Amino acid sequence: MGENDDSEIIEHHVEEEMEKKGTRSHAASSSSFPESVTPSDREGHSGTQSSHRLLAYSDALISIIATVMILPVAHTKMEDDEELRESFQLLLTTKIAVYLMTFLIVTVAWAAHIRLFQVIVRIDDCLALLNLACMMLITFLPYTFSLMATFPTNLLGILLFCGCVMVIGVIQSVIVLYAFSRPFLLNEQIQISENQTFYKHHILKVIMRVPLMCMFASIFSLIFLQLSYVLLAIVIFLPYISQSLKWCRSKAIGQVEETPDSMLFYTYLPNEPLSKDRVEAFSDGVYAIVATLLILDICEDNVPDPIVVQKQFGGSLIAALQVYGPEYLAYFGSFATVGLLWFVHHSLFLHVTKATRFMGLLNTFSLAFVGGLPLAYQLTHEFPHNSRNELEAIQISCVIIFFAGIFQLTIWVVALYNEHETLHPYVRYGGREHAFMLAKLALYPCVALGTFFLTCILSKFSAQIFHLMMITVPFAFLVLRLLVRVGLALLRLIFCPDRPDPRSIVEEEDETRVPFNALVT
Numbered sequence: 001m002g003e004n005d006d007s008e009i010i011e012h013h014v015e016e017e018m019e020k021k022g023t024r025s026h027a028a029s030s031s032s033f034p035e036s037v038t039p040s041d042r043e044g045h046s047g048t049q050s051s052h053r054l055l056a057y058s059d060a061l062i063s064i065i066a067t068v069m070i071l072p073v074a075h076t077k078m079e080d081d082e083e084l085r086e087s088f089q090l091l092l093t094t095k096i097a098v099y100l101m102t103f104l105i106v107t108v109a110w111a112a113h114i115r116l117f118q119v120i121v122r123i124d125d126c127l128a129l130l131n132l133a134c135m136m137l138i139t140f141l142p143y144t145f146s147l148m149a150t151f152p153t154n155l156l157g158i159l160l161f162c163g164c165v166m167v168i169g170v171i172q173s174v175i176v177l178y179a180f181s182r183p184f185l186l187n188e189q190i191q192i193s194e195n196q197t198f199y200k201h202h203i204l205k206v207i208m209r210v211p212l213m214c215m216f217a218s219i220f221s222l223i224f225l226q227l228s229y230v231l232l233a234i235v236i237f238l239p240y241i242s243q244s245l246k247w248c249r250s251k252a253i254g255q256v257e258e259t260p261d262s263m264l265f266y267t268y269l270p271n272e273p274l275s276k277d278r279v280e281a282f283s284d285g286v287y288a289i290v291a292t293l294l295i296l297d298i299c300e301d302n303v304p305d306p307i308v309v310q311k312q313f314g315g316s317l318i319a320a321l322q323v324y325g326p327e328y329l330a331y332f333g334s335f336a337t338v339g340l341l342w343f344v345h346h347s348l349f350l351h352v353t354k355a356t357r358f359m360g361l362l363n364t365f366s367l368a369f370v371g372g373l374p375l376a377y378q379l380t381h382e383f384p385h386n387s388r389n390e391l392e393a394i395q396i397s398c399v400i401i402f403f404a405g406i407f408q409l410t411i412w413v414v415a416l417y418n419e420h421e422t423l424h425p426y427v428r429y430g431g432r433e434h435a436f437m438l439a440k441l442a443l444y445p446c447v448a449l450g451t452f453f454l455t456c457i458l459s460k461f462s463a464q465i466f467h468l469m470m471i472t473v474p475f476a477f478l479v480l481r482l483l484v485r486v487g488l489a490l491l492r493l494i495f496c497p498d499r500p501d502p503r504s505i506v507e508e509e510d511e512t513r514v515p516f517n518a519l520v521t
Contacts, residue, residue: 048122048123048124048184048185049122049123049124050121050122050123051117051120051121051122051123054117054123054128054131055117055278055281056281058110058113058131058135059110059278059281059282059285060281060285061135061138061139062106062107062109062110062113062135062138062282062285063110063282063283063285063286063289064285064289065106065138065139065141065142066102066103066106066107066110066286066367066371067103067285067286067289067290067293067371068142068289068293069098069099069102069103069142069145069371070099070290070293070371070372070374070375071293071374096372097149098145098146098148098149099371099372100368101145101232101233102141102142102145103364103367103368103371104236104364104368105141105145105232105235105236106138106141106142107282107364107367108210108235108236109138109141109168110282111274111357111360112172112207112210113134114274114275114278114279115274116172116175116176116203116207118187118275119176119179119186119187119190119199119203120175120179120185120186120187121185121186121187122184122185123185124182124185126178127175127178127179127185130171130174130175130178131175133171134168134171134172134175137164137167137168137171138168140164141161141164141165144157144158144160144161144164145157145161147160148161153225155221155222155225158217158218158221158225158228158229158232159218159221161214161232162214162215162217162218162221163218165210165211165214166211166214166215168211169207169208169210169211170211172207173204173207173208176200176203176204176207177200177204180196180199180200183196209238209242210235210238213231213232213234213235213238214231214232214235216231217229217231217232273354273355273356273357274355274356274357274359274360275355276349276352276353276354276355279349279355279359279360279363280349282367283342283345283349283363283367284342286367286370286371287338287339287341287342287345287370290338290370290371290373290374291335291338291339291342293374294331294334294335294338294373294374294377295331297327297331297374297377297378298327298328298331301327302321302324302327302328304317304320304321304323308320329467329470330377331377332470333467333470333471334373334374334376334377334470336470336473336474337373337401337444337470337473338370338373340444340473340474340477341370341404341405341408341444343477344405344408344440344441344443344444345366345408347437347440348408348411348412348437348440348441351415351423351424351433351437352415352422352423353421353422353423353424354421354422355422356414356418356422358414359411359414359415359422362407362410362411362414363407363411365403365407366403366404366405366407366408366411369400369401369403369404369407370404372400372404373400373401373404375396375400376396376397376400376401377397379393379394379396379397390462390463391455391459391462394451394455394462394463394466395452395455395456395462397466398448398449398451398452398455398466399448399452401444401448402444402445402448402449402452404444405441405442405443405444405445405448406445408441409441409442409445412437412438412441432484432485432488435484435488436480436481436484439480439483439484440477440480443473443476443477443480444473447469447473447476448469451465451466451469
């Protein structure tokens with residue numbers, strides 16, 4: 001069945017459930033509990049609490065685990081006479097591949113955690129302890145990936161990973177069963193439903209898909225190891241593969257009638273809503289951790305030894321610190337880049353009213369490249385000035401910054417395509433705020449791409465060009481609104497010279513603006 005049909009079924013089902021709620025007896029409506037809640041459940045309700053703090057703790061923990069995996073990559077030492085291109089290829093096939101896979105798998109676990117606690121809105125002591133057990137296993141996943149990278153032909157790493165995921169699935173299933181045994185822990189839509197059994201079975205079926213995939217991966221690892229890695233990669237894109245197969249089935253054999261009790265969550269639809277607050281919290285955690293990781297190298301490697309200061313610099317600490325000038329410059333530039341990418345992300349989600357699963361996937365890719373910025377920082381000051389290694393390190397940094405920014409821009413494009421559902425009216429297609437937001441999102445990708453090509457042409461000045469980019473971009477953000485206004489005025493003067501100033505015209509109602517998706521169609 002198509003995506004629109006699913007939405008209609010969901011809306012129809014919710015309306016029916018709300019009507020049923022309105023027809024309940026006056027005695028039940030005067031209580032804060034639905035009719036299905038027993039007196040013993042009401043007594044247990046007094047021991048529950050909101051899940052907000054548990055979710056904040058989980059988001060912080062998962063964001064740390066997803067981000068710190070860049071440290072083994074960033075701290076890989078390379079000799080000055082070693083070709084960076086060969087070293088980077090080696091890293092790409094091992095540590096960088098492991099970092100990206102770890103980051104994506106951990107964020108898949110985080111997205112599943114979001115969806116689970118969109119169904120469960122209150123917790124008690126038992127649920128809190130079960131969640132801690134789940135978090136403990138999620139934090140263990142990076143170690144299993146490290147084993148897989150260090151010993152790629154050994155089965156132990158992949159077996160440990162698959163075992164952890166299967167146990168996580170079992171714990172999440174126990175959480176679901178426990179929550180449905182105490183309906184007051186669930187969201188209101190499920191509490192008022194007379195089909196709680198269907199909801200429970202549907203959620204359990206979706207939760208167990210990933211553990212089952214990992215079980216097959218562990219079995220195939222005993223036969224054909226490479227196939228097991230393919231199955232693990234499929235886990236990341238399982239929702240989209242499932243939806244594509246569903247679409248192909250509907251085209252081949254026609255629409256299959258489904259139960260009218262389809263859920264708003266656990267639908268595997270790309271436009272399934274995710275908690276916007278949790279997406280922002282997880283993203284903020286990644287940006288904060290990346291910004292903090294940058295200073296660790298300064299504290300570890302750029303504090304001179306007192307004996308060296310006394311012997312080589314005559315006791316002058318200032319003279320000793322001057323040796324580390326390029327490292328300080330790289331640190332401040334990298335921190336400014338992380339901070340401004342966060343600022344753009346913050347501005348983007350100020351205008352977003354609803355985050356979807358597909359937007360969450362794009363956000364994950366952006367954060368994965370943001371997590372690679374400590375590697376970019378490490379490379380930009382690792383090699384001698386004007387060496388080939390320095391040039392390639394700078395180009396790698398430009399590529400990382402470009403992809404971190406371009407995925408943010410893609411989130412904006414996806415939000416525009418469904419602007420009436422995902423964006424505030426004042427930033428929809430055609431408004432001045434839309435142009436300003438587009439300029440913010442396009443600044444870093446354009447500057448990184450331009451810097452990359454300039455360093456290819458003027459390779460002798462690659463370091464100067466890169467540092468100039470680091471310095472000028474923050475100032476560009478300060479005057480960006482003015483530049484956008486000047487640019488719009490020039491375009492209006494060139495292409496529409498007879499058109500009156502829009503400030504003299506009363507703006508039309510929001511619904512009369514031309515939607516972005518109308519232009520596409």
